[in-house]
Amino acid sequence: MTRYTGKVKSVSLIRFNIPHYGIMERMRSLAVLGFFLISAALPATAQDVLPDGPGKAALLKVCHGCHPPESIAARRYDREGWENTITKMIDAGATGTDDEFNQIADYLTEHFPKQVNVNKASSAVLASGLGIAPKDADAIVACREKNGNYRTMDDLKKVPGIDAAKLDPKKIQF
Numbered sequence: 001m002t003r004y005t006g007k008v009k010s011v012s013l014i015r016f017n018i019p020h021y022g023i024m025e026r027m028r029s030l031a032v033l034g035f036f037l038i039s040a041a042l043p044a045t046a047q048d049v050l051p052d053g054p055g056k057a058a059l060l061k062v063c064h065g066c067h068p069p070e071s072i073a074a075r076r077y078d079r080e081g082w083e084n085t086i087t088k089m090i091d092a093g094a095t096g097t098d099d100e101f102n103q104i105a106d107y108l109t110e111h112f113p114k115q116v117n118v119n120k121a122s123s124a125v126l127a128s129g130l131g132i133a134p135k136d137a138d139a140i141v142a143c144r145e146k147n148g149n150y151r152t153m154d155d156l157k158k159v160p161g162i163d164a165a166k167l168d169p170k171k172i173q174f
């Protein structure tokens with residue numbers, strides 16, 4: 001009796017589970033494919049957030065051990081701010097040469113500078129923060145008061161009379 005029931009079970013398994021098994025196989029293949037796609041995408045993302053340039057190699061060497069590049073790239077500071085952060089990291093245990101820390105400060109100041117909100121900043125803050133002429137900063141404020149907030153770089157470049165080439169998108173926040 002026991003043996004018989006067992007046989008029926010195994011027959012039904014073979015008969016009814018073949019298509020099911022096929023689906024499982026396909027799902028497993030998709031899962032494996034997905035895993036490879038994700039693991040291929042992750043390093044690419046980490047690389048993408050850090051533009052190439054002098055200091056990148058030092059940053060990856062000195063800073064990468066404790067946190068991913070994304071958490072560094074998410075911050076925006078001026079040079080003093082980056083230097084303060086680096087000093088904090090040295091206190092936290094980051095090790096490197098003075099030359100490496102200088103390169104990292106230069107790199108971060110260049111690629112992740114302090115941003116200025118063009119919809120909120122005063123003319124003086126716009127001029128100093130973006131390094132543009134006071135008359136251009138005045139024009140940005142005047143145009144904002146007349147037409148409302150800027151949403152894109154293109155909006156900003158259309159401000160009459162300004163030197164649009166001086167506007168660094170990395171420093172601009174909307």
Ligand code: HEC
Nearest residue numbers: 062063065066071072075085086088089092093094095104
């Ligand atoms: C020994 C581990 C370690 C290393 C190496 C390290 N950090 Fe950190 N980092 C931390 C810890 C811990 C925190 C969170 C504590 C905090 O915010 O003070 C942090 C937080 C940060 C933050 C966010 C907080 C802030 O002040 O903006 C930034 C940005 C940062 N690190 C940048 C760097 C840079 C740049 C380097 C390379 C020079 C670096 N870290 C190397 C441990 C490290």
